[in-house]
Amino acid sequence: MNTLKRPNVVILGAGYGGLMTAVNLQRTLGVNEANITLVNKHDYHYQSTWLHEGAAGTIHHDQIRIPIKDVIQSNKIDFVKDTVVEINPKEKKVKLENGELSYDYLVIGLGFEAETFGIKGLKEYAFSIANINSARLIREHIDYCFARYNNEPEEKRDELLTFVVGGAGFTGIEFLGELVNRIPQLCQEFDIDRKKVRLICVEAAPTPLPGFNQQLVEYAMDYLEQRGVEFKLGTIIKECSPEGIIVSKDDEVEEIKAKTVVWAAGVRGNSIVEKSGFETMRGRVKVEPDLRAPGYEDVFVVGDCALLINEEINRPYPPTAQIAIQMADTCAANIAALVRGKEEEIQKFVPNIRGTVCSLGHDDAMGIIFGNRKLYGTQAAIMKKIIDNRYLWKLGGLSLVLKKGKLKFF
Amino acid sequence: MNTLKRPNVVILGAGYGGLMTAVNLQRTLGVNEANITLVNKHDYHYQSTWLHEGAAGTIHHDQIRIPIKDVIQSNKIDFVKDTVVEINPKEKKVKLENGELSYDYLVIGLGFEAETFGIKGLKEYAFSIANINSARLIREHIDYCFARYNNEPEEKRDELLTFVVGGAGFTGIEFLGELVNRIPQLCQEFDIDRKKVRLICVEAAPTPLPGFNQQLVEYAMDYLEQRGVEFKLGTIIKECSPEGIIVSKDDEVEEIKAKTVVWAAGVRGNSIVEKSGFETMRGRVKVEPDLRAPGYEDVFVVGDCALLINEEINRPYPPTAQIAIQMADTCAANIAALVRGKEEEIQKFVPNIRGTVCSLGHDDAMGIIFGNRKLYGTQAAIMKKIIDNRYLWKLGGLSLVLKKGKLKFF
Incomplete structure (x- = not known):
């Protein structure tokens, strides 16, 4: 291959999928094999699965983010701090707020957005745990x-201490787990009786964590209810306003006054992807088995913007960090194969779901590992921290674990 | 004296004047000489001269306050946590929110309130550095x-980072001194360019700290201006709204958009005092030389509710902690004399102004000590901390200095 005509590999987004693809390529490809450019809105990567902790204020947001320069070698990868405006896959160009890039191979890892399903006022008045800025805004707002x-x-005070979490999915439950740790600290800090504080979780489904093992779900609910969380299940949010929310259950409508509503009930792929002409379902591209976008030999999609069907149950895999990180392995390997002209080495992506652990604050959790083994309590909480540290190890080795890891196990 | 008819001494307010009077009486009087009751809204005393540090977030509010039980002996003084509603000096009764007290001797030490001079919107939309609750509200608001x-x-962001301080008196200047330390930390914490932040001080007089030595005033102004404070002198606040303030100077009207306006330009005595029928000027009782309220042999007034004329310049002494603490000495001695039936031992109050030091953040200050010696910079900052610690020593000895003192000199 002619080193003067090194292909341009452009990676959009430095989340789990994009950054891990970049790091894998940095390890695989030699300096002369390709020009690699990583584009990201911020000069840091953040762990979106830890954001609920920053939002609750139980860890500082600096522990959640990692400067990109700490994991990227500038001699191998160019980093461009800019915001993607649009992708033009026909012309193989990416429009940025402050420029334009041409690519030979593109990786789209632009992450998720909150999906508010058109519920009135939600976008305007509810917070969402979406990024570092919004997480620390929630912390400061609380x-x-x-x-x-x-x-x-x-007479004006109760709504200040009423906190509504919309959605009892993974993010909602984990956020509530942090809040039940944090609220007593805040009560002490501001001389407030704990009994004045209400934590309300509204979920449209009849149970939290739909699809999850029922025994584990009950464990989580019991844990949270004992610590003061009120669950309103089978309940729909009709409207959100600066004064609170209006909910309905079996045609009964109720107003809940609350100065804080955190929407944690829906995510979708980045809307830039659909605006750029890719065929999407809720902003997610139904990728080919090798993670390429249908019809585009040179465009890969990883992470929350990629939709992948689990053939066993004929439903999409949930958009998790675990899958995004695994996609990055396959995506990097496939780009390396293309760069080296070895198309026959293109791999299919096969997810390997090692387990799912849902934290309940610092010292409790529940989940499933090794396919069917249930974990509760301390054991599960330690396992969750091991999973969190494992990613840091994969991304930046021991030094990153020591810098940003969750090292206080108890 | 018959121990069965011990006189009731009631002290209203646990600020500098009230609490120090209580502590002095606790040291002077035997258990059988009087029933002493201290009434305060909170179960803690706070140092109002440190509140601006809590408001800026440079020290934690717990360092500013002292649990009353830490300095009061419960066998000598009854503490009642309640709010004073009204005093009835004719019937010798005090009405509380949750009860009523009768007294033989009363000490009024109910402290200050913000004086907004009827400026439109100031009471509703400006913050004031008045107590622990309002100070930590300012910190959290910032x-x-x-x-x-x-x-x-x-386009909506600039006003979020514009901070207006109304008044360049002692509190205003000291608060600005803390803010110039705190703002760079906040810029780092929230990823914001320091240049985006505006600190504006509006003062109606043509100079900050009117009446203070001109050389020292210039030192303070230079110090603050070098750190980004914009002074608008000879400028009057016409109106305050949720959007900011409207000011005028020489008939030129200007609107300053700001989400944070802190009013630090005026204090007055507690309005309960005038509501109770005492003759007052801005809530302050012009006391007799022995600190009694005119016409009431059994009512003493100390601290910010007491007005005392400095005969040398025929103007009132400024309401400072220094004077309040000295008043407490005289007040306690006079009450002890009355309790013991030794009216001839009643003393006149003679203030002893040892000096005035104005802090400019943690590591700078300026002021005058020993009547005419000027102090600047590090020396002055150390002197300020010595003054602060000296009060703690007087109130609760070494253990209180170690618990709440300013021990990090540099």
Whole structure:
């Protein structure tokens, strides 16, 4: 291959899928094999599966993010801090806010957006745990509500201490797990009686974590209810306003006054993907088995923007960090094969679901590992921290684990 | 004296004047000489001269407050946590929110309130550095403005990072001194360019700290201006709204958009005092030389509710902690004399102004000590911390200095 005509590999997004693809390529390809460019809105990568902890204020947001320069070698990969505006796959170009890039091979790893299903006021008035900026905004907003409480006339105060979480999926439950740890600290900090604080979880399905093992779900619900969480199951949010939410269950409508509503009930792929002309379902591209976008030999999609069907149950795999990281392995290997002209080495992506652990604050959790083994309590909480640290190891080795890892096991 | 008819001494307010009076009486009087009751809204005393540090977030509010039980001996003084509603000096009764107390001798030490001079919107929309609750509200409000910045559309953001301090008196200048330390930390915490932040001080007088030595005033202004403070002198606040303030100077009107306006330009005595029928000027009782309220042999007034004329310049002494603490000495001695039936031992209050030091953040200050010696910079900052610790020593000895003192000199 002519080193003067090294192909341009452009990676959009430095989330789990994009950054891990970049790191894999950095390890696989020699400096002269390709020009690799990584584009990201921020100069840091963040762990979206830890954001709920930053939002609750139980860990600092700096532990959640990693400077991109700490894991990318600048002699192998160019980093461009910019925001993607649109992709033009016909002309093989990417339009950025401050420029344009041409590619030979493209990796789309632009992540998720909140899906509000058109519910009135949700986009405007509810918070979502979407990124570092929004997570620390939620943290500060909660603190601010506590700080205001003792400065308000009696009749105006209750809604300041009512916190609504929309959705009892993974994010909702894990966020509530952090809040039940955090709320007593805040009560102490701001001289407020714990009994004044309400934590309400509204979920449209009849059970939290639909599809998850029922015994584990009950464990999580019991744990959270004992710590003051009120579950409103089978309940739909009709509207959100600065004053709170309106919900309905079996045609009964109720208003819940709350200054804090966190929407954690739906994600979709980045809307840039559909705006760029790819065929999507909720912003996600139904990828080929080798992770390429249908009809585009040179475009790979990884992470939350990729839709992959689990043939066993004929339903999409949930968009998790675990799968995004595994996709990055296959995607990097396939790009390396293409760069080297060895098309026959293109692999199919085969997810390997090692387990799913849902944290319930710092010192409790529940989940399934090794296919069917249930874990609860301390054991599960330790396993969750091992999973979190394992990713850091994969991304940046021991030094990154020591810098950003969850090392206080108890 | 018959121990069965011990007189009731009631002290209203546990600020500098009230609490120090209580502590002095606790040291002077035997258990059988009087029933002493201290009434306070909170179960803690706070140092109002440190509140601006809590408001800026440079020290935690728990360092500013002291649990009353830590300095009061329960066998000598009854503590009642309640809010004073009204005093009835004719019937010698005090009405509380949850009860009523009768007294033989009363000490009024109910502290200050913000004086907004009827400026439109100031009471509703400006913050004031008045107590622990309002100070930590300001801290959280500032944090929240920073947290919101990166979540807002570009054109709506500037006012979030514009902070207006109304008044360049002692509190205003000291608060600005803390803010110039704190703002760079907040910029780092929330990924914001320091240049985006505006700190504006509006003062109606042509100079900050009117009446203070001009050389020292210039030192303070230079210090603050070099760190980004914009002074608008000879400028009047006409109106305050949720959007900011409207000011005027020489008939030129300007609107300053700001989400944070802190009013630090005026204090007055507690309005309960005038509501109770005492003759007051801005809530302050012009006390007799022995600190009694005119016409009431059994009512003493200390601290910010007491007005005392400095005969040398025929103007009132400023309401400072220094004077409140000294008043408490005289007040306690006079009450002890009355309790013991030794009216001839009643003393006149003679203030002893040892010096005035104005802090400019943690590591700078300026002021005058020993009547005319000017102090700047490090020396002055150390002197300020010695003054702060000295009060703690007087109130609770070494153990209180170690618990709450400012021990990090540099």
